[in-house]
Amino acid sequence: xxxxxxSPQSLIILEGKNCTLQCNYTVSPFSNLRWYKQxxxxxxxxxxxxxxxxxxxxxxxxxxxxxxxxKQSSLHITASQLSDSASYICVVTRSNDYKLSFGAGTTVTVxx
Amino acid sequence: xxxxxxxxxxxxxxxxxxxxxxxQVDSQVTMMFWYRQQPGQSLTLIxxxxxxxxxxxxxxxxxxxxxxxxxxxTFSTLTVSNMSPEDSSIYLCSxxxxxxxxxxxxxxxxxxxxxx
Numbered sequence: 248x249x250x251x252x253x254s255p256q257s258l259i260i261l262e263g264k265n266c267t268l269q270c271n272y273t274v275s276p277f278s279n280l281r282w283y284k285q286x287x288x289x290x291x292x293x294x295x296x297x298x299x300x301x302x303x304x305x306x307x308x309x310x311x312x313x314x315x316x317x318k319q320s321s322l323h324i325t326a327s328q329l330s331d332s333a334s335y336i337c338v339v340t341r342s343n344d345y346k347l348s349f350g351a352g353t354t355v356t357v358x359x
Numbered sequence: 360x361x362x363x364x365x366x367x368x369x370x371x372x373x374x375x376x377x378x379x380x381x382x383q384v385d386s387q388v389t390m391m392f393w394y395r396q397q398p399g400q401s402l403t404l405i406x407x408x409x410x411x412x413x414x415x416x417x418x419x420x421x422x423x424x425x426x427x428x429x430x431x432x433t434f435s436t437l438t439v440s441n442m443s444p445e446d447s448s449i450y451l452c453s454x455x456x457x458x459x460x461x462x463x464x465x466x467x468x469x470x471x472x473x474x475x
Contacts, residue, residue: 251401281464290363290451290466291402336401338464345455347464349401 250274253337253350260327260357268353270320270337278342282311282322285334285352294322294335327357361386361454363467371473372442379438380470382452387432392453393425396469402451408435442474 251272260266272280279298283291295304295311297320303312308325324331337350362385372378382391393405405425406414414427428436439446452467 283466288469288471290453290468293463293465296463347402347404349403351399351401 250348251350253353257354262359266324268322272318272339274339274348276342278340281338283336329357332357361465365467369471377440382435384433388454391435393437394451396449444474447474
């Protein structure tokens with residue numbers, strides 16, 4: 248069973264609307280959680296990274312939250328743009344060996 | 360940040376042949392990683408390449424199939440040997456420098472491999 252589960256698998260939103268992506272993890276012991284954006288045919292690009300003590304972090308129109316107690320994270324996209332169409336990947340790092348666990352990603356399609 | 364380039368960006372190969380993928384980083388890094396991303400799947404770590412020592416392979420990946428070279432701190436190659444259609448994937452190079460006390464992870468643009 249994957250230790251990082253993302254939902255939904257995909258979603259379609261209209262330009263200008265907001266959306267929220269979910270990430271639940273069981274990785275332990277926890278070091279940090281990252282959200283990546285992967286455009287089609289490109290490598291993943293880091294959006295945010297949060298450690299145990301951080302609850303929220305923003306990067307422009309992207310805001311990530313982390314609840315380390317419930318092992319849940321979300322990525323909120325505000326006022327979506329066509330360029331936000333991509334796969335968003337949640338990645339959790341283990342603190343004992345720094346191994347990364349990848350979620351399968353949420354594919355976001357923004358339509359005009 | 361670290362800027363990573365990969366060559367080739369994509370290739371179509373025949374079954375039974377081999378392809379070598381190059382990864383170049385714009386700064387010296389201790390550890391480089393090779394990942395595979397099969398269609399619609401998340402990234403899977405193939406191996407960790409350290410300069411001056413043999414690569415460390417993850418379960419399910421072997422050196423004969425995926426030989427790796429790491430001649431210096433800015434360059435690495437991954438060879439996909441004796442290819443079959445199941446090897447069709449995106450192969451990504453990654454580095455993890457420690458910046459401001461946090462271990463960042465940067466990815467290359469990937470090499471899209473199609474095996475016929």
